[in-house]
Amino acid sequence: MTDFEPDLVQLSFGSVEALWEAWAPEGDDVLAHAAYERTMRWAIGLEEEGLYFRPGGWTINLPSTLVRIACASAILAAGFQIAGLDDLGREIIITAAGLTSAMDLRPVQLTRDDRLLVESMRKWALEDLRITAKEVREILPRRLRKQATREQVADALDRLVAAGIADRAGSDEYILRAAGSEAWIRISLGRV
Amino acid sequence: MDDVRPIAGGQYQWFGWTVHANRGLGISIDRLTETHEYFHRQLDDTTAFGGLITTIAALAQARPNENWSEIRDRLQDMSDVVQEVFAVGMSLLTTQRPLAPIDGYPMYDRYVALVRHLVGPQTHPWVAVAALRAAATACMQSSVLAYAAEETWENFLPTHIALDQRPNHRLVLLLNSDFVRVVQAVLVEMECVHGHEDWWRGFEGVPLPPSSMEGSAGDFAQDLYLSLFDAASASLRQAGTNVVGIDGHFHELIVVLEKAAEKVPEGLVRIGAVVETPGAELLQNGALDSQTIRLSAAPKRATVLPYGSVSGLSGVGSNRHGFLSIVRPEKLRASYELEGISIPDAPAVACLRSTIFSGESRDSVLFVLVDNPNRLEACEAPIFVSIASSAAAADPELVSMWRQSCDSSHLSLVMDTPASVALRRWCSSVGTRFRTATESVTVEGMNLRIIVGRIENGGKESELVLIPTTEFGARWFETAIREDTVLASAVYTDDELFQEESGHLDVVLSHLFSEERVVGSGSWRP
Numbered sequence: 001m002t003d004f005e006p007d008l009v010q011l012s013f014g015s016v017e018a019l020w021e022a023w024a025p026e027g028d029d030v031l032a033h034a035a036y037e038r039t040m041r042w043a044i045g046l047e048e049e050g051l052y053f054r055p056g057g058w059t060i061n062l063p064s065t066l067v068r069i070a071c072a073s074a075i076l077a078a079g080f081q082i083a084g085l086d087d088l089g090r091e092i093i094i095t096a097a098g099l100t101s102a103m104d105l106r107p108v109q110l111t112r113d114d115r116l117l118v119e120s121m122r123k124w125a126l127e128d129l130r131i132t133a134k135e136v137r138e139i140l141p142r143r144l145r146k147q148a149t150r151e152q153v154a155d156a157l158d159r160l161v162a163a164g165i166a167d168r169a170g171s172d173e174y175i176l177r178a179a180g181s182e183a184w185i186r187i188s189l190g191r192v
Numbered sequence: 193m194d195d196v197r198p199i200a201g202g203q204y205q206w207f208g209w210t211v212h213a214n215r216g217l218g219i220s221i222d223r224l225t226e227t228h229e230y231f232h233r234q235l236d237d238t239t240a241f242g243g244l245i246t247t248i249a250a251l252a253q254a255r256p257n258e259n260w261s262e263i264r265d266r267l268q269d270m271s272d273v274v275q276e277v278f279a280v281g282m283s284l285l286t287t288q289r290p291l292a293p294i295d296g297y298p299m300y301d302r303y304v305a306l307v308r309h310l311v312g313p314q315t316h317p318w319v320a321v322a323a324l325r326a327a328a329t330a331c332m333q334s335s336v337l338a339y340a341a342e343e344t345w346e347n348f349l350p351t352h353i354a355l356d357q358r359p360n361h362r363l364v365l366l367l368n369s370d371f372v373r374v375v376q377a378v379l380v381e382m383e384c385v386h387g388h389e390d391w392w393r394g395f396e397g398v399p400l401p402p403s404s405m406e407g408s409a410g411d412f413a414q415d416l417y418l419s420l421f422d423a424a425s426a427s428l429r430q431a432g433t434n435v436v437g438i439d440g441h442f443h444e445l446i447v448v449l450e451k452a453a454e455k456v457p458e459g460l461v462r463i464g465a466v467v468e469t470p471g472a473e474l475l476q477n478g479a480l481d482s483q484t485i486r487l488s489a490a491p492k493r494a495t496v497l498p499y500g501s502v503s504g505l506s507g508v509g510s511n512r513h514g515f516l517s518i519v520r521p522e523k524l525r526a527s528y529e530l531e532g533i534s535i536p537d538a539p540a541v542a543c544l545r546s547t548i549f550s551g552e553s554r555d556s557v558l559f560v561l562v563d564n565p566n567r568l569e570a571c572e573a574p575i576f577v578s579i580a581s582s583a584a585a586a587d588p589e590l591v592s593m594w595r596q597s598c599d600s601s602h603l604s605l606v607m608d609t610p611a612s613v614a615l616r617r618w619c620s621s622v623g624t625r626f627r628t629a630t631e632s633v634t635v636e637g638m639n640l641r642i643i644v645g646r647i648e649n650g651g652k653e654s655e656l657v658l659i660p661t662t663e664f665g666a667r668w669f670e671t672a673i674r675e676d677t678v679l680a681s682a683v684y685t686d687d688e689l690f691q692e693e694s695g696h697l698d699v700v701l702s703h704l705f706s707e708e709r710v711v712g713s714g715s716w717r718p
């Protein structure tokens with residue numbers, strides 16, 4: 001018994017085929033399907049030397065992270081095959097899939113008060129200046145200032161950073177981006 | 193739920209194949225499995241791309257610390273769909289099954305679908321066999337060997353092989369071509385010409401009778417294959433690529449083999465290619481040269497002890513005997529989890545072999561090393577000496593010493609190296625005959641065949657030769673001794689042989705099937 005029990009999920013030949021059916025381009029692509037299956041087997045450790053003929057499918061219990069990476073790798077391999085990239089190494093595909101699986105790409109939900117905060121900062125022409133949460137709280141309209149503690153303002157600024165509207169500049173300082181120059185995408189690496 | 197990974201069935205690894213002696217799947221599935229693996233080997237052994245991959249596989253085996261295995265696997269990725277389409281389709285057609293998904297084998301459904309797309313879903317099996325063979329061969333007959341022959345090994349990179357020279361890509365070109373329409377037109381024509389023949393109509397459960405591949409029907413089948421190969425080649429050329437003729441790759445294959453041999457001065461081991469067994473077309477790549485059978489009765493553990501520490505004898509009462517096995521140390525290391533003393537670093541070793549029981553169950557295999565036949569002179573129990581053919585090749589002096597010490601009635605040679613190649617060599621001597629018989633053997637639910645025989649010449653008789661095999665291998669042997677000119681004149685069947693040798697065979701077979709973990713003509717490989 002270890003302190004760390006991985007979150008196991010069951011992956012089977014049937015579920016892998018169902019994923020292919022859901023993802024596959026219309027008309028099936030022989031080479032892409034082969035790349036998908038080959039990469040899947042390699043990623044989950046079912047690849048063996050040579051070719052074989054065996055009854056049944058397979059069912060295997062794996063950590064959920066590995067299953068996510070394997071599925072992403074297999075789909076990436078099929079996609080690269082369709083794109084004509086025949087000779088990409090499996091290691092490269094799996095590394096790319098591993099990074100993709102580790103990225104948190106959930107959209108940031110800004111509240112109405114967060115947007116009021118942005119408006120207030122722009123009204124005070126604070127774009128491109130280093131500013132602390134405490135200083136930002138000071139420029140808020142009285143109503144908002146009364147409702148928000150310094151920590152809540154810091155949390156709101158963190159959401160603006162996550163949304164690509166502001167950047168962090170040190171441990172307690174932020175820089176508001178000018179309108180129109182917000183980050184297109186912000187990637188954060190989460191625990192996998 | 194525990195992991196469920198497939199372990200039964202067969203596996204092809206470039207030089208031959210391995211089958212698991214199964215318990216209850218049935219002879220029909222055994223036959224389908226082994227036929228499938230055989231067709232992988234046939235395609236590799238008769239084509240340009242297959243010649244390259246098996247050469248690289250031989251280099252990977254000889255030089256495990258270099259990057260040959262990566263190159264081999266990359267080449268396999270370029271040809272695996274063609275290999276599976278060919279092996280699935282040909283094994284179905286030649287074992288009298290329809291071109292339809294195989295019950296219980298869902299991983300192969302998509303290959304069945306590709307075969308049906310390639311040759312047509314309702315095509316007569318006689319035409320479908322020729323069409324599938326022609327298509328797969330055309331896909332594998334790319335100019336890849338010419339590239340490998342011209343390039344230095346240091347600069348040889350699979351990524352430099354053009355896409356249209358890779359078999360899987362060529363298969364896609366063929367699937368998108370008019371090849372299937374050509375096959376359908378040929379089907380109509382062939383039905384007009386041969387539709388009245390018994391072999392075309394087949395009979396209940398046998399849509400492709402053996403007679404459809406024999407005599408004039410066999411000649412027609414070969415002509416049809418050649419004509420459909422031309423059609424497949426034309427389709428591929430129309431799609432913008434080239435096709436090497438059916439035998440057009442041999443020159444480059446010889447060049448590539450010579451280049452590969454330069455990398456391995458001690459000798460590159462590669463069994464079965466046409467260039468290595470000239471004149472033996474029927475036998476090359478056959479079941480009796482390539483087969484490994486995994487047995488499940490023997491314990492996984494084995495103990496090695498020095499002579500004198502324990503008796504090493506087997507059996508009790510009148511059945512008391514010594515079974516002395518001469519084997520290569522690497523085979524022991526590959527077969528068992530070894531305990532006890534180290535095995536000497538020698539090409540081959542002699543050891544008394546027996547089974548250690550724990551109650552009713554087999555606990556482990558015991559090997560008692562014996563360095564000299566003199567050690568056993570005082571032994572009151574009879575000694576049976578059994579030589580693995582790979583050990584005879586590895587250490588002829590040791591084997592000769594034991595041969596001289598033992599009466600031929602207690603001496604056996606168990607073939608774990610290419611058997612039909614050896615048999616053909618022995619039978620090539622003037623006046624030599626091979627007296628043989630084949631029996632079915634069931635060991636703990638495993639159904640196997642054992643071919644036995646003695647080589648006779650001028651009143652002299654060899655040790656008892658044993659070839660452990662499967663039903664597929666036994667049928668292969670029957671065909672070989674009928675159709676190969678050398679074997680046909682030298683081999684004769686004697687049904688009395690098993691009865692005559694029953695005492696000897698009881699001892700050897702019980703040790704063989706209950707103490708060996710792998711047997712067969714390809715089992716010398718680690």
